[in-house]
Amino acid sequence: MSPQRGAPDNYSKLTSPHSFIELMSLQRLEDALISFPDSTESEKIERFRSLARPFNPGQGTRSFGGHVYAQSAYAASKTVGQGLVIHPISAHTRFDSILSVKRPEDQPLSPSVDAEWWIEAVRQGKFSEHEFPGLDVRKTDMKDYNRAGDVKQHPERYRQLTQYRLKGSPDENPAASLAQIREREETGQYDNLYACAHMYSSDKNSLFLITRALGIDHWTEMASLTLTFILHQHGEALRMVDWEMIGDGDVAGVSEFPMKWFVQEGWTPRAAENRGTHESHLWSPDGTLLATSLQDSMLRLKNLGLPNL
Numbered sequence: 001m002s003p004q005r006g007a008p009d010n011y012s013k014l015t016s017p018h019s020f021i022e023l024m025s026l027q028r029l030e031d032a033l034i035s036f037p038d039s040t041e042s043e044k045i046e047r048f049r050s051l052a053r054p055f056n057p058g059q060g061t062r063s064f065g066g067h068v069y070a071q072s073a074y075a076a077s078k079t080v081g082q083g084l085v086i087h088p089i090s091a092h093t094r095f096d097s098i099l100s101v102k103r104p105e106d107q108p109l110s111p112s113v114d115a116e117w118w119i120e121a122v123r124q125g126k127f128s129e130h131e132f133p134g135l136d137v138r139k140t141d142m143k144d145y146n147r148a149g150d151v152k153q154h155p156e157r158y159r160q161l162t163q164y165r166l167k168g169s170p171d172e173n174p175a176a177s178l179a180q181i182r183e184r185e186e187t188g189q190y191d192n193l194y195a196c197a198h199m200y201s202s203d204k205n206s207l208f209l210i211t212r213a214l215g216i217d218h219w220t221e222m223a224s225l226t227l228t229f230i231l232h233q234h235g236e237a238l239r240m241v242d243w244e245m246i247g248d249g250d251v252a253g254v255s256e257f258p259m260k261w262f263v264q265e266g267w268t269p270r271a272a273e274n275r276g277t278h279e280s281h282l283w284s285p286d287g288t289l290l291a292t293s294l295q296d297s298m299l300r301l302k303n304l305g306l307p308n309l
Helices: 066-079 116-123 150-151 178-186 191-202 208-215
Strands: 024-030 032-034 043-045 049-052 135-139 160-166 219-231 262-272 275-283 289-301
Touching: 024 116, 032 116, 049 289, 066 191, 135 191, 160 191, 191 219, 191 289, 208 219, 208 262, 208 275, 208 289
Parallel strands: none
Antiparallel strands: 024 049, 032 043, 135 160, 160 262, 219 289, 262 275, 275 289
16 A cells, blocks of 8 residues: 555645545555465455555654554555454553543643653644544543552653544544444454554554653653554444444534543663664443553664763
């Protein structure tokens, strides 16, 4: 899947759509056949082109890696039949006193770049925050928890919770009714889209957690090297429309999509030799461990007379 070669003429003018289904939109291209010297049979390659521009964190020249990661998986899901899905004590219990203080929608939006220099620059008007497309992501206030002496002495105990929900309809047809969407969701037609949405969210600001946990304010390079996403649950646990908010009555008169809030619990178990590791658990609203993410990264510090990580 390539967003550039053969891209539409107006690609440079594309924007990041509001809804996740639009953000993941794809155009199927003509299949390609690849021949191999040691085989008489050609291999068919199914090709897709992205129709939406990825989010640009920090307004630089890089694209949000979670977009590429999630959309690649979503394109792969288009090549298989329906039914094939991308394959402890909950955070809700352990952090109940923190999560119960405010509703998720009353928590601050997760910043484009979760670093103090960026937050201060936005506060001073040097930069402006652009809306994060596809998902509504909120950063839970963990300051009191992370200021504890035990956490400061053991950075691996640092924790950051984020809460997220889907934006827009999960259906590609904007005219689809809630009744149609409910029926399609119950048969698993959106399960791959939902799996990709969870993958997409898991990468947001993940590496900045490492610098915060270590008390690092200055660095020269930061980049993700590998990202592994392990989905533990299929079916209802990963689905994102909150039908309980609507009830069992007639959904024909309901125009908005009430969405479930999921929780990501992130931490860094180890940082050394210019490398940092980010891990997280993703929890469904009922406390089910939905997925685990594992990320290896490069982190190079400015020359401040400090040894390597």
